[in-house]
Amino acid sequence: MVHSKPSPATTPTATSATNLDLNGDVADLTATLMDIESVSGNERALADAIESALRKIPSLQVHRDGDSLVARTTLGRAERVILAGHLDTVPLPTTPGSRGTVPSAWDGETLYGRGATDMKGGVAVQLALAATLSEPNRDITFIFYDHEEVEGSKSGLGRLARNNPELLVGDFAILLEPTNGTVEGGCNGTSRYKVRTKGVAAHSARAWMGENAIHxxxxxxxxxxxxxxxxxxxxxxxxxxxxxxxRINGGIAGNVIPDACEVEVNYRFAPDKDVAAAEAHVFELFAGFDIIRTDGAGGARPGLQHPVAAAFVAAVGQAPKPKYGWTDVARFSDLGIPAVNFGPGDALLAHSDNEHVTRGAIHECLAALRRWLSAEL
Structure with missing residues (x-):
């Protein structure tokens, strides 16, 4: 068994990791993962538990970078696919009686709690495949990464791409974000801008002495x-x-005519254009205003024309759809790897106080991937 050892700079502090049963019911595994709270910045305990489980699988080479993990088979197959998922969740809800919290709870065959759809069901599917798929038809790279739900500069996937790009080499990638079990190709890009106006401050009782920036x-x-x-x-x-x-910001007091106002604009753009082209469109639209771009991330073309992608779509058996939101498939696209989103659960439930996923949805996702990775080529 060969394991690559993390460098001292990225070796985590030793902890008593939760034992994960990767050979049991994948839906029950999802519940166990959900019970290990992992709000962004607090992924360590979950990463420890997953690392402990992965290092017990003889066929995998395991690498850790901070709270991100890469586990790879080296079977000499003609193709390599990447299965990726993030470990973190958004903060726990504060609404009394919310069902989207931790620990998880079953209601019949429906599992409630933070991370049910986004995306511990997908992570559980990855782990089940790693443990039980002994002779896949392709080599597989499993990636589990931290800090997806916060600003992109903290992304564990981005850090892996910078520190160990050789570990992210592949022919095709699947991000197990929730898609209701349908392949969602590529993703839209996103960018944010501040469009600003200026005025002249004055006492609101003598408004004619000023110029209202909000107006x-x-x-x-x-x-x-x-x-x-x-x-x-x-x-x-x-x-x-x-x-x-x-978002709109303006004004300093209830009796002052505001001398500045700022409108924050979010543009979600199709993957036929890059961030520069999106910016040019927005600047043209708001010509004459003071405007700056504050954030931007390009989208990803679906890449479904690639044979390995077409084979996966055929194995799933449903017509693919576009992904309207931005996901990390864009990072794989930047690396020259065609990528799609495919995972259990409804994306509309992600981050909600009612976040949940059904046992059947998790089983179906696992079955589709197992079918594709076991079929004769």
């Missing part, structure tokens, strides 16, 4: 209200775009 932002809102987002066909899938105001 001056009315044309910005009108542009957004009138905007007709496009639907763009990219490689056979229709990606719906959107542009919206998501």
């Amino acid at each position: 001056a932002a009315a044309p910005i809102l009108q542009i957004l209200a009138d905007y007709q987002p496009r639907t763009v066909n990219v490689d056979g899938l229709d990606y719906r775009e959107s542009m919206n105001a998501v």
